Amino acid sequence: MRPIKKILSIFFVLFFLFPATHLRCDELDDLENFDFDAFLENDDVINTLDNTAFEFTRTKFDPEDTVDILEEMGILNILEHNLYLRSNRLNYRSVIDLPMGMMDKEYCYVKNLFGLEFFFNKMDRAYFTSNSDNICSYLALTDEGFLDALSESADKAKELAEADFDFDPAETFDLFKCGTVQERKLGVLLYGRAGTKKWRFTYKIPFYYLERNLWITEPEQKKIEEQLGETDPEQQDMFQDQHAISDKLGIGDTRIAFDYMLTNHERSCSRIGAFATIPTGWAMAKGLKGQHFKPLIRTPETNLYDLTGYHLDALLSLGTGTEQEQAEATQILTDLAFEAIDHMNSILLEAPMGNNRHFGVGAVLRSMWELTALIDRPWAEQIVMKGRLSLEYLLPATETRFLAENPSPKLTDPAFRARFGKPATALEDMLFVEKEIVGKLFPYAVECTVSPGFVFCWTSRWYHEREWWGIYLGSEYWMRSREKLSDVQVPKFLEERVCIDKARSPFAFQSKVLGGLYFKINRPNRNLVLSLNGETSTWNRGIGGDYTVSLDLEFNF
Amino acid sequence: MNKKLATIAITALLSHGAAPSAHVRLDSPLLDFIDGKSYGINGKVYGLILQVRKNVREMLLGKKNEDKKLVGLYTFEGKTETIASLAKKEQSIYNSGDPAKIEALKKLLGEIKEDFLEITKGYVENIKPFKTQIYGLLQESCKAHNKPNSFLLRWGEELDGEAGRALREEVLTFKQFEQFCIDLADYLEDMAYSAVKAKALFIELIKQSKEKNN
Numbered sequence: 001m002r003p004i005k006k007i008l009s010i011f012f013v014l015f016f017l018f019p020a021t022h023l024r025c026d027e028l029d030d031l032e033n034f035d036f037d038a039f040l041e042n043d044d045v046i047n048t049l050d051n052t053a054f055e056f057t058r059t060k061f062d063p064e065d066t067v068d069i070l071e072e073m074g075i076l077n078i079l080e081h082n083l084y085l086r087s088n089r090l091n092y093r094s095v096i097d098l099p100m101g102m103m104d105k106e107y108c109y110v111k112n113l114f115g116l117e118f119f120f121n122k123m124d125r126a127y128f129t130s131n132s133d134n135i136c137s138y139l140a141l142t143d144e145g146f147l148d149a150l151s152e153s154a155d156k157a158k159e160l161a162e163a164d165f166d167f168d169p170a171e172t173f174d175l176f177k178c179g180t181v182q183e184r185k186l187g188v189l190l191y192g193r194a195g196t197k198k199w200r201f202t203y204k205i206p207f208y209y210l211e212r213n214l215w216i217t218e219p220e221q222k223k224i225e226e227q228l229g230e231t232d233p234e235q236q237d238m239f240q241d242q243h244a245i246s247d248k249l250g251i252g253d254t255r256i257a258f259d260y261m262l263t264n265h266e267r268s269c270s271r272i273g274a275f276a277t278i279p280t281g282w283a284m285a286k287g288l289k290g291q292h293f294k295p296l297i298r299t300p301e302t303n304l305y306d307l308t309g310y311h312l313d314a315l316l317s318l319g320t321g322t323e324q325e326q327a328e329a330t331q332i333l334t335d336l337a338f339e340a341i342d343h344m345n346s347i348l349l350e351a352p353m354g355n356n357r358h359f360g361v362g363a364v365l366r367s368m369w370e371l372t373a374l375i376d377r378p379w380a381e382q383i384v385m386k387g388r389l390s391l392e393y394l395l396p397a398t399e400t401r402f403l404a405e406n407p408s409p410k411l412t413d414p415a416f417r418a419r420f421g422k423p424a425t426a427l428e429d430m431l432f433v434e435k436e437i438v439g440k441l442f443p444y445a446v447e448c449t450v451s452p453g454f455v456f457c458w459t460s461r462w463y464h465e466r467e468w469w470g471i472y473l474g475s476e477y478w479m480r481s482r483e484k485l486s487d488v489q490v491p492k493f494l495e496e497r498v499c500i501d502k503a504r505s506p507f508a509f510q511s512k513v514l515g516g517l518y519f520k521i522n523r524p525n526r527n528l529v530l531s532l533n534g535e536t537s538t539w540n541r542g543i544g545g546d547y548t549v550s551l552d553l554e555f556n557f
Numbered sequence: 558m559n560k561k562l563a564t565i566a567i568t569a570l571l572s573h574g575a576a577p578s579a580h581v582r583l584d585s586p587l588l589d590f591i592d593g594k595s596y597g598i599n600g601k602v603y604g605l606i607l608q609v610r611k612n613v614r615e616m617l618l619g620k621k622n623e624d625k626k627l628v629g630l631y632t633f634e635g636k637t638e639t640i641a642s643l644a645k646k647e648q649s650i651y652n653s654g655d656p657a658k659i660e661a662l663k664k665l666l667g668e669i670k671e672d673f674l675e676i677t678k679g680y681v682e683n684i685k686p687f688k689t690q691i692y693g694l695l696q697e698s699c700k701a702h703n704k705p706n707s708f709l710l711r712w713g714e715e716l717d718g719e720a721g722r723a724l725r726e727e728v729l730t731f732k733q734f735e736q737f738c739i740d741l742a743d744y745l746e747d748m749a750y751s752a753v754k755a756k757a758l759f760i761e762l763i764k765q766s767k768e769k770n771n
Contacts, residue, residue: 036580036750045607048763054605055679065596072590159586 064426070433071421074153079436080411081146084404084502086138087443090126090181091480091508091543092351095119095206096255096277099459099476099514099535100550101191112557113193117533119185119208119550125215126181126348126544130506133544136177138348147173175224181348182215183544198261200271205254205280211247212349213240213290243341245290246349250283253354257364268369275362277392281354293346295400295445296339340441347402347443356399358452362392387460394452401448401485403498405439408432444498448488453481461514469519476512476535480543508542518552526557580750581701581743587690593754600758603749605680607759610745612676616640616669617738633665634658640669644735666731673738674721681716688716698744708733709740 039045100117125133140146150169157167187208195201216224225231231239259273286292367387371380410416410432420429461474483505490498518531531554536547591597598606619627619639629637638646643665650658684691695713699705708728715723728734749756 039756040607040746040749044763044767046611048766049604049608049611052604052608052766054601054608062595065594068594069596156586 062426063430064421064423067421067426067429067433070430073156074149075433076411076417076420077149078146078153079433079440080407081140081143081149082404082406083140083146083440084138084443085140085143086129086502087347087402087404088128088503088505089401090128090348090351091505092183093478093480093510093543093546094277094355095121095185095187095189095208095252096204096354097455097457097478098548099474099512100533100548100552101189101204111194111196113191113554114557115189115191115552115554117189117191117550117552119187119189119548121183121185121546121548123183123544123546124180126183126212127506127508127540127542128181128348130542133180134177135179135181136173139344141173141177171227175220175227176216178220179214179216181544182213183351183546184211185209189550200259200273202257202259203255206252207250208252208353209247209249209288210283210351210353211245211290212351213246214244214345214349241290243291243338243345246293246345246351247288247290248283248286248292248353249288250281250285250353252281253360254278254280259364259366267373268367270368271366273364273366275364275390275392277355277358277360277362277394279354279357279359279397281352281356283353291342291345293342293350295346295402296343296442297445336441343442346445355394355452356450357397358394358450359397360392360394360455362390362455364388364390382464382466384463384465385460386463388457389459390455390457392455392457394455396449396451396486398447399450400445401450401488401503402443402445403488403490403494403500403503404443405436405494405497406499408436408497411436439497444491444494446489446491449486451484451486453483455480459514467520468522469517471515471517473515474513476514477510478512479509480507482507506542508540510537510540510543510545512537516552526555529554529556581698581747583694583697583701583747583751585694585697588694588748588751592752593758598748598752598755600755600762602683603752603755603759604762605683606745606749606752609677609680610742610749613673613738613742613745616673616676617735617742631665631669633662640731640735640738644731647731662731666729666734667725670721670724670728670734673734674724685717688713691716694748695744698747699740701747702740702743704740707740708737709744712737712741 098119098121100119101115127133128135128138136142147170154167154169185208187206189204189206189208191202191204193200193202255275255277257273257275259271262270262272365388367385369385371383371385374380419425455478457476457478459474459476461472463470463472485500485504488500488503490500512535514533514535516531516533518529521528521530529552531552533550533552534548537545539545588598593599616630617640619629619637622628627639629639629642631638631640631643633643633646643662647662650662653659692710692713695709699707699709708723711723711727724737728737
């Protein structure tokens, strides 16, 4: 072989062999750049594998892990959105404001009157806002941005959990969007009147059972069961009793009134008066069938640290969690969910017996005239129109209201997002996330002065009365002004994060039709009237539509 | 000489990067998520993966002795054998119809399977909690290696069940066991190849260990 050819051959061999030779170098610093096969055959690697007992034990996530997972799951995008769109209490009508009691059917003068009216009132769908009785107007169950952020996280979880995880937030929340609150009142209204022909004193005080519950219709329930799986009736009952029903038994506010005969003609008369609502509302017993939900006063210490720290791996199946640890983790998550639901219930389901300690003063105008004043016919003599017009001012009082925190401005700050989860700030970031989650799930309970404002009521009824029986039909318009909040004791750290306006109950209006049938047992100078009454709302805003049926016993003497 | 040099050169060429790699990069989001994380595949877990792979390959092909020659870990009829070599011989032993030989082979298979279960015990305990996720990775690896019917998938299904039940009851020949070991080693290699961050942490461990020893 010629020398040049030999050199070329050697060069040729070395050229191709060089990288392979290089791959076998033992420099640890270059190990990462090794070809993978060379890496696997590397002496240091083999020695380490031969002489080390590798184990994998870890019992607790550190903040860095936690923040890393939460970030990966898109927690910041979720936290950018509000869960509570509003945090107002639901509007209600005091029992003494319902068109019940003192039917005042006898339009001739009687001195005294005492009555017992057994009633049942039901509101099928309470209003969360001025014009919606669906809970999606209160919670962001249909908010696109919120659902998108949740869906992204769910997709991520789905990717990570493979086939085990199947949760579509939009689809699931859609099942609950028409959820609502129902209210029932069952009790007796005691009322009476005494006085002279010119001056009269009247009073009424209810004793009743009040229940509010979360509610979804039967078709919705079936749909939920189809999607999320059936629960047995026992579980359903347990959930209802513990987390979906608030009830109490007690007395409501007391109404007293004085009126004076303003005009008195042959076929008509009118009276003017003043009245007061005395806040005697008091629950003697709470949580009879359901619960009494107290608002959670948050403290910086929550169980989220435990949840994100020790149990997150078990929840996400990312660790070596034993069955017991997984059960504990699931329990913590379940407890947190129930705490959040119960806190929401303390806003939505806790209704006062009466006007919630608001003293009320008002003026009333009553009128009564026979139809013969308009139509001079014998049949018109038995038809009488009675009207009542009142305006009441409810004085301010201290109440608890709830403030939903808006997302932290940090969440939209690119600099914060860029440094989020870095080791140096991991603990701080984890506490931030924890605080934001708590803020989102638990609107802040604060004391404030609530001014409910005015309550206006106009009732008119047409009576057709015979010697021993009668019927009546009528209508009613009721409205209550939007409440005002003042002296709201917002903690300093929340001042820029809350919108007090969202905590105000909206203006409420109801129009109703009413009617009844009554029988009289007449005796000299006294009579007993037994009546069946009913009323239902025909149009409402800011407060749910309701109906009442009652059985009234009225003694005139 | 020319011929010899050229052969070496071509071999070197083929064994270098220009050759198509047999390794598969798993692109599961799960792997991406847990790669290099303390709660996922950290340096120690990476070491565990490589250790199991190495042990399985040694069962399959033999362990290198001081002369760098592969020596089988098992003895059959006075000869050292590997799973691969026994798989080759298996059919002829069955064809011989010698009941004693067949029985001895079956017994050896049982013993090797128990060995295998012992070797993989730590790893299996470690991955049990993520059975579903691991199954996804196994599927991806089998698909990439064009082995849709691999027993590896069956093994993955049984991860959280009674340890080794499927292996004991359903793998009845060396041929089957050989294929299973190949597939498992491939899968572990794919994992190690794909977990780039964990690999760096593992190298860091080696460095620390060497520094400590020095």
